[in-house]
Amino acid sequence: MATEPFAAVDVIRTKRDGGQLSPEQIDWVIDAYTRGVVADEQMSALAMAIFLNGMDREEISRWTTAMINSGERLDFSSIVGPGKKLATADKHSTGGVGDKITLPLAPLVAAYNVAVPQLSGRGLGHTGGTLDKLESIPGWQANLSNERTLELLGSTGAVICAAGSGLAPADKKLYALRDVTSTVEAIPLIASSIMSKKIAEGTGSLVLDVKVGSGAFMKDAAAARELAETMVALGEDAGVDTRALLTNMETPLGLTVGNACEVEESVEVLAGGGPADVVELTVELAREMLLASGVDEDPSEALKDGRAMDVWKRMIRDQGGDPDAKLPQPKETHTVLAEKTGVLTRLDALGVGVASWRLGAGRARKEDQVQAAAGIRLHAKPGDTVTSGQPLMTLMTDTPERFDFALESLENAYAVGETFQQQPLILGRVGTK
Structure with a gap:
């Protein structure tokens, strides 16, 4: 039996x-x-010692590299599109409510001949999962081989699929441990967890959407900026052009929270419509991804002229889905009405996210199933004038016994008053050139 070069107790004591x-x-x-x-x-x-005492940049960078080296690394540097080698760009969101941005973003960026290998995950708790949303499309498959992913990136330019189990297996093991030891919030461990997988994916550039606010993992703007700066530094140390946007998650993005309903809203954006906040964030993230790939063009044009929609339809078909199929509809609905006339001054992202999860759109454990049609449609956003008796939101589920539990999380999630101060969607930038 080989002798280990270190003793775990000595490493723990040092930190x-x-x-x-x-x-x-x-x-x-x-x-x-x-x-x-x-x-x-x-x-x-x-992990607790790291949570309490932190790590410096050199330690976090080495920790991230060690997690990458625990598994395989993908290489997208050889992707060739129509007549030329393609740059690759990826985006990662730290998770929010109504955050369907990946769906319109990947085909939008690919419309400019930049390959987008979007390896995504599933929802847990109040934050939705990109793969859960796409699986509401009949026939769509999340799992692709590495070979098939490379092939589709060359032909269509965009892939949204599940990350293989071979990427950073140390992170998967450590993540589960952090979840049960109250060390999830340790910024060195959050940053290395996210970046080890993204760097192992082999993308040429990475844009991070770091959410701030009620529905976000990071509630505090200062902590969110620290996380963004740490992740950008890790990307730079690994030779990946990395930049971050700090974005507002006090209220849900768009007018839908769930699975099939968020796909519908994403298609509206790709058709040149959709809610203004979803369009704004999609275009801003696309602009950063294009600039990081050496493309200086206005991505909103591809939403207007149909190019992004064309890529979306090819991307869905590539993975077995029917982009024109009717999406699942809920068996039961319940409408929440405004109790008085005034201005909607607050719509709490966390409360709405938890309600959607309780309706069946999310899961409490990784093995739980989600309902494709469950979720919430919002009929008003903060700043809108509402009248007494007007619908504020429609709750959707296939299991109506969930309504009462969902309504509990909405009891203090919205308010109607007299004045409202609009907050910007994009709160800051890190590492953008």
Whole structure:
């Protein structure tokens, strides 16, 4: 039996006492944890020490590299489109409510001959999952082989699919541990978790959408900026052009929260319509992705002239879906009415997100099933004038016994008053040239 070069207890003690972990210690502890040599309780102690004492840039960068090296790395550098090699750009959102941006964004960027390998995930809790939304389209498949992904990126230019289990397996193991040890909020661990998978995907550039506010993982603007700056630095250290937008998640994005209903709204955006906030964020993120890929054009043009819609339809068909099929509709609905006349001054993203989850649009555990037709349609957004008895939102589900539980989370989620101060959607930028 080979002797290990370090003892887990010594690594834990170093960070517990506020010291800096050496590159060799970091490489070993990630590898040994992946192999099962470092026990869960030991990694739990180290994660808590990191949560309490932090990590410097050198440590976070090495930690991220070690997690990447625990699995495979994809290489998209050889993708060739019609007559030329294609730049690759990816986008990652830290998660929000009504955040369907990936759906119109990927085909929009691909319309400008930039390949978009969008490896996405599923929803957990109040934040929706891109794959859950797309699976409401009849026939659409989330799982693609690496070979098929490369093929479609060359032909259509955009792929939205599940990330393979071979990418950063250390992160998958550590993420589950953080979830049950109250260390999820540690910025070094959040940043390395996100960036290890994104760098392993092999994209040439990455744009991050870091949400701030009630419905976001980061409630505080200062903490969100710190996370954005940490992730941008990690991308730069790995040679990936990385930039971030800080965006407002106090209220849901768009007018739909759920699965099939968010697909419908995404198609409206691709058809040149859709809610103004969804269009604004889609275009701003597309502009950053294009600039990072050396393309200086106005992405809103491809929404107006139908090019983005054409790519969307090809992208859905490529993965077995029917882009023209009728989407699932809910069996039961319940309408929430305004109790008085005035201005809608607040619509809390977290409350709406939890209600949608309780209606069946989300899951409490990874193995739970979601309802394609469940969710919420919003009939007013903050700043809109409403009258007493006017519909504010429609709750949708296939299981009406869920209504009461969903309504509980909406009890203090909205308010009608006299004045409203509109907040900007884009709150800041990090690393943008």
